[in-house]
Amino acid sequence: MAKIELTRIPFIKNALKSRYPQLAVFIVMLVGYIFAILAGLIGTPVGSHNFSIVFVWIAWWAVLILVAVPFFGRGWCSVCPIPLPGEWLQRGAILSPPDKKPKWLNLRVPKMFRNIWLQNISFLLLALFSSVLLTTPNITGIVLAAMLFAAIGLSTIFERRAFCRYLCPVGGFIGLYSQTAPIELRIKDKQVCVSCDGKPCYNGSSAGYGCPWDVFPGGLSKNTYCGLCMECIRTCPHDNIAVNLRSFSADLAKPSTRMDEAFKAFIMLGSAMIYAGVLLGPWGVFKDAAYNVGTSAWFAYAVIFLAIIFGILPGLFTLGILKGKSSLPLKQRFASLATALIPLGLMFWVAFSLSFVLTNASYIIAALSDPLGLGWNLFGTANAVWQPMLTSILAPAQTLALVGGLIWSARTAQKAANEVRVSSVPTIVYGFILTLIMFWLLL
Amino acid sequence: MWMRLMPSTDHPTSPDLMNQRFSLLLIGLAGLVVAFVPLPAQPIAPQARTFQIDARQYAYFPSELQVNQGDTVTIQLVSTDVVHGLYVDDYDISVEADPGQTSTLTFIADKPGSFRFRCNVTCGAMHPFMIGRLTVGTNNWLYRSIGLATLAVLGTLISIKQKA
Numbered sequence: 001m002a003k004i005e006l007t008r009i010p011f012i013k014n015a016l017k018s019r020y021p022q023l024a025v026f027i028v029m030l031v032g033y034i035f036a037i038l039a040g041l042i043g044t045p046v047g048s049h050n051f052s053i054v055f056v057w058i059a060w061w062a063v064l065i066l067v068a069v070p071f072f073g074r075g076w077c078s079v080c081p082i083p084l085p086g087e088w089l090q091r092g093a094i095l096s097p098p099d100k101k102p103k104w105l106n107l108r109v110p111k112m113f114r115n116i117w118l119q120n121i122s123f124l125l126l127a128l129f130s131s132v133l134l135t136t137p138n139i140t141g142i143v144l145a146a147m148l149f150a151a152i153g154l155s156t157i158f159e160r161r162a163f164c165r166y167l168c169p170v171g172g173f174i175g176l177y178s179q180t181a182p183i184e185l186r187i188k189d190k191q192v193c194v195s196c197d198g199k200p201c202y203n204g205s206s207a208g209y210g211c212p213w214d215v216f217p218g219g220l221s222k223n224t225y226c227g228l229c230m231e232c233i234r235t236c237p238h239d240n241i242a243v244n245l246r247s248f249s250a251d252l253a254k255p256s257t258r259m260d261e262a263f264k265a266f267i268m269l270g271s272a273m274i275y276a277g278v279l280l281g282p283w284g285v286f287k288d289a290a291y292n293v294g295t296s297a298w299f300a301y302a303v304i305f306l307a308i309i310f311g312i313l314p315g316l317f318t319l320g321i322l323k324g325k326s327s328l329p330l331k332q333r334f335a336s337l338a339t340a341l342i343p344l345g346l347m348f349w350v351a352f353s354l355s356f357v358l359t360n361a362s363y364i365i366a367a368l369s370d371p372l373g374l375g376w377n378l379f380g381t382a383n384a385v386w387q388p389m390l391t392s393i394l395a396p397a398q399t400l401a402l403v404g405g406l407i408w409s410a411r412t413a414q415k416a417a418n419e420v421r422v423s424s425v426p427t428i429v430y431g432f433i434l435t436l437i438m439f440w441l442l443l
Numbered sequence: 444m445w446m447r448l449m450p451s452t453d454h455p456t457s458p459d460l461m462n463q464r465f466s467l468l469l470i471g472l473a474g475l476v477v478a479f480v481p482l483p484a485q486p487i488a489p490q491a492r493t494f495q496i497d498a499r500q501y502a503y504f505p506s507e508l509q510v511n512q513g514d515t516v517t518i519q520l521v522s523t524d525v526v527h528g529l530y531v532d533d534y535d536i537s538v539e540a541d542p543g544q545t546s547t548l549t550f551i552a553d554k555p556g557s558f559r560f561r562c563n564v565t566c567g568a569m570h571p572f573m574i575g576r577l578t579v580g581t582n583n584w585l586y587r588s589i590g591l592a593t594l595a596v597l598g599t600l601i602s603i604k605q606k607a
Contacts, residue, residue, distance in 0.1 A: 046565055047568060047570075047571075048565055048570060048571060049565070131569065131572075132568070135568040135569055135570075135571070135572075136568050279572045280559075280572070280574060281574070282503070282506035282507050282559075282574055282575045282576040283502075283506065284501065284502020284503070284504070284506060285502075287501050287502060287569055287572055287573075288501075288502070291501070291568070291569050356571075359532075359561070359571070360571055386563060388530075388532055391532040391533050392533055394532075395556070395557075395584050395588075396584075399584070399587075399588040399591065402588070402592070403588070403591045403592050403595050406592055406595050406596065407595045407598075407599060410595070410596060410599035411599065414599070414603055424603065425600070425603075428596060428599060428600070429596075432592060432593075432596045435592050436589060436592065439585055439588045439589060439592070440585070443557060443582065443584055443585045443588055
């Protein structure tokens, strides 16, 4: 599929260049985010009647994983409110042109942290406590507040959006899966960037700020670390930045060679499978273990969780690709072929989330009218009865997602295998076996 | 065999392309058969089956039920701690039990397949995940899905082989 440059359409380009539409969305999101924190802390402790649980873990999660990530990549990051207060503090401004004097410490993030290992760790920390986090409003409120304050704190120490780029537990997997999305921000002509004086897209100018994501757009070849903040569209003096529609998973044609990204793929894949078994399965003993944090059962759950993600899944994968004849080091083959697990993992999450979201979506209607669970009835829907939605099409939809993910993964495996000159068959068989396990867990 | 499946950068010639498209068409047709062809019902005489299910935060015991299509199923729900419910997906039927009390739900299991049953009375933090599973007859959709996944892999391997 040929790329279609969306920024050729004047309405889109003007909307992206202007700061006001984005600011309007930001403000709505920030208000919603702060309200979610407050609801978590002062609202009812009953999760299914509290805005923080219902709107964060059902409504937002559904939009994120079923729509935003698959179709818009880092589209959520472009309107996420978490970095805003820190960024405003860092810049000393909300909309006014940048001041050349750096505010606060403005340090560069140490090189050893310039990868996504911290994001892998932060995601796993939340994942291990997810049964409590997903169901307990005050814990959700505390975690949301902690993320906001961590982003503010890091903005006063480090330059740009250090939290988004290196610590955000959500941003890590959005970045990984954004490679599959049919949208991208790229330069139009590389030569223009090469000859551009001062590189205002990275360093900033009177027209706007240097890339908050610490990315030089001239070198962008995949979506992973571009937050779609649109700052470079505003600063480029040569009109050389484009937002394009493209084919799905275009970035995956050139597989990654980074171990942090490869392990991110395993973390996400394994988490989706564990959640499908623990949260949606019929086994009470696993739910007890996952929920009762601090008990010996929970420690056993945590050890098994980590063993699956860091031992069993990558171990079996390594065994599968070990025998292939290749002059490339195993580490490079591992990282490259793990690219095939990105679409597979995304569709595992889609299949898992369909079940969770469709079953619980009706809570949204009641929580709209009574977001704190205090007996309000703002829109007359507070007494809406819980009712699972579309359960008759759930299983076919999950099969479609999982089989589609398997085909997508197999085609990606073939491209990755082409790059490292090995057979794609072990990777395809690996994806097939994991898909069968997901069928068993979900259907 | 794996070496023969090593990727090649050569583009397939026209007859190869035709073969590949024909193979994929066949696999697509096989996929439609696997997904939609009705399966004969197993001729098992319907029975009356009664299950006592103990409900406590956040699990049912037993949590997995197996019946035959056409069976008359009676569930005696006993709550051992707080108020719990039992709602059967797709059948859209439910029952609630107060602590220490037994409530009864009777229905004819006329829809085949695998169905989750879940608590429909908010019973605590993990309430949304208090889930059990009812299998009526054979879970054909699981086997159809496995068939579709197998065909999908087969199609991909054929496509790779023909490109090689």
